[in-house]
Amino acid sequence: MSQSDIWSGTVDAKLESGRATGFKVKKGDVITIIASGWVERGSGRAYGPQGDESLVGSYKPAGLVYPDGLVGALLMKIGDDYLTPINNGVFRWTVPTDGELTFLINDLAGDYGNNSGSFNVSVEKKTLTTEPTADVLKYGDKVRFLNGYANWNGGYLSVYDSSKEVGAKYDVVSVLSPEKEGPIDTWLVGSATGKPDGDRVRSGDTIRLLNLYGDGPGYSDKNGGGYLDTNNHANSPELYNVSTAEKANRGVEKTGHKTLDWVVMYGAVGSQIYIGDPISLRNEYNNSQGGYLDTCNHFAGRKTIGYHVYTNRSPNRAGVGTGSWKVLRAITSGPTAR
Structure with missing residues (x-):
C-alpha cells in the first residue's frame, strides 16, 4: 500500500539557486519525475533536460555546479547536500535522504543570467507502507x-x-x-x-x-x-x-x-x-x-x-x-x- 503526493511547476534557466518546491521527501519514499521543455545557454543551441549532448566529450568547463553532468542538464537537490542529475526524469526511484526538493540547471556559478527558457517538471511521491514487489535487476541475472x-x-x-x-x-x-x-x-x-x-x-x-x-x-x-x-x-x-x-x-x-x-x-x-x-x-x-x-x-x-x-x-x-x-x-x- 502507498500514499501519493504530486507537485508540478517550471524551472527557469536563469535561477542560479534553483526552483525550491516546498515538496519534502523522506528516505525510502519512491518518486517518479517527468521533465520536458527547452532552454538555451547564452546564444547557443536549445536543448532539453538531458543537457547539451552536442558537447559530449568536447566541452567540460571548470566550475559547473555538477561537474560530471552535461552542461544545461536538469539537476535535483534534496535538502542542502544531496545533488544529482535528473535529465528527462526518473521512474520509481527510491529517495536516499530526507529533505525538500529543489530543481536547477547545470551551469557555471555566476553565469546564469544569459540563459533563457525553462523546464516543466512533475513529481509524484509514493510513501510505501509495505515492501515493494517490483522486479529489480541483479548481478547474475x-x-x-x-x-x-x-x-x-x-x-x-x-x-x-x-x-x-x-x-x-x-x-x-x-x-x-x-x-x-x-x-x-x-x-x-x-x-x-x-x-x-x-x-x-x-x-x-x-x-x-x-x-x-x-x-x-x-x-x-x-x-x-x-x-x-x-x-x-x-x-x-x-x-x-x-x-x-x-x-x-x-x-x-x-x-x-x-x-x-x-x-x-x-x-x-x-x-x-x-x-x-x-x-x-x-x-x-x-x-x-x-x-x-x-x-x-x-x-x-x-x-x-x-x-x-x-x-x-x-x-x-x-x-x-x-x-x-x-x-x-x-x-x-x-x-x-x-
Missing part, C-alpha cells in the same frame, strides 16, 4: 535487451555469425525473431567492479554483459558467446562497431582499455534498475567516450532480420529510441533451451 526504435520494435540484442574484427568473437545485431536461433539474445549481467551476484544493479554501475550462446553447461568466458565489446571505428553517423570478445583477447588486462565495460544509465545515479526499465548503455573506452549502444540501418541475415548495432555519441540519436534498451527477463533455462 539472465536478461534480454529490446531496442526502443519504432515504439520498441527495434529487435533484441543478439550475436550473429563470426566477426571479422581483430580479437572479436561474434558480430552483434538486433534481431526481430531471436527464438529461432537458440539463446543468441540472452545475456548474463556481471559487475566490472567486483560486485557479487545477487547485488542490485543501480544506475551508474559499470557492468559486463556475457552472451550465453554456446553448448557448455556452465557459461564462462570461453564457452559462451563472448562479452559485449566495441571494436574499431564505424561509418557515420555511428562511432564504433560492436561485437563480442573474450577477456583474454579484449579485456583491460590485455589491451589496457575498457571496451568490455558499460555504464548502465536510467534516472538518477544510484537508483535501482527494474525489469522493464528503458536503459542506456555507455561504453567506457577512451575515458568513457566509447559511445552509447545504438541501432542503425537494416540487417538481413540468412535466417532472421533486424538492425545493425553500433555506438553513437548520443544516447538519443535522432530522438527515435535507437539508444534505449528495455531490460527483460530471459526465457532460457539452459545452454540451448528457451
Whole structure:
C-alpha cells in the first residue's frame, strides 16, 4: 500500500539557486519525475533536460555546479547536500535522504543570467507502507535487451555469425525473431567492479554483459558467446562497431582499455534498475567516450532480420529510441533451451 503526493511547476534557466518546491521527501519514499521543455545557454543551441549532448566529450568547463553532468542538464537537490542529475526524469526511484526538493540547471556559478527558457517538471511521491514487489535487476541475472526504435520494435540484442574484427568473437545485431536461433539474445549481467551476484544493479554501475550462446553447461568466458565489446571505428553517423570478445583477447588486462565495460544509465545515479526499465548503455573506452549502444540501418541475415548495432555519441540519436534498451527477463533455462 502507498500514499501519493504530486507537485508540478517550471524551472527557469536563469535561477542560479534553483526552483525550491516546498515538496519534502523522506528516505525510502519512491518518486517518479517527468521533465520536458527547452532552454538555451547564452546564444547557443536549445536543448532539453538531458543537457547539451552536442558537447559530449568536447566541452567540460571548470566550475559547473555538477561537474560530471552535461552542461544545461536538469539537476535535483534534496535538502542542502544531496545533488544529482535528473535529465528527462526518473521512474520509481527510491529517495536516499530526507529533505525538500529543489530543481536547477547545470551551469557555471555566476553565469546564469544569459540563459533563457525553462523546464516543466512533475513529481509524484509514493510513501510505501509495505515492501515493494517490483522486479529489480541483479548481478547474475539472465536478461534480454529490446531496442526502443519504432515504439520498441527495434529487435533484441543478439550475436550473429563470426566477426571479422581483430580479437572479436561474434558480430552483434538486433534481431526481430531471436527464438529461432537458440539463446543468441540472452545475456548474463556481471559487475566490472567486483560486485557479487545477487547485488542490485543501480544506475551508474559499470557492468559486463556475457552472451550465453554456446553448448557448455556452465557459461564462462570461453564457452559462451563472448562479452559485449566495441571494436574499431564505424561509418557515420555511428562511432564504433560492436561485437563480442573474450577477456583474454579484449579485456583491460590485455589491451589496457575498457571496451568490455558499460555504464548502465536510467534516472538518477544510484537508483535501482527494474525489469522493464528503458536503459542506456555507455561504453567506457577512451575515458568513457566509447559511445552509447545504438541501432542503425537494416540487417538481413540468412535466417532472421533486424538492425545493425553500433555506438553513437548520443544516447538519443535522432530522438527515435535507437539508444534505449528495455531490460527483460530471459526465457532460457539452459545452454540451448528457451
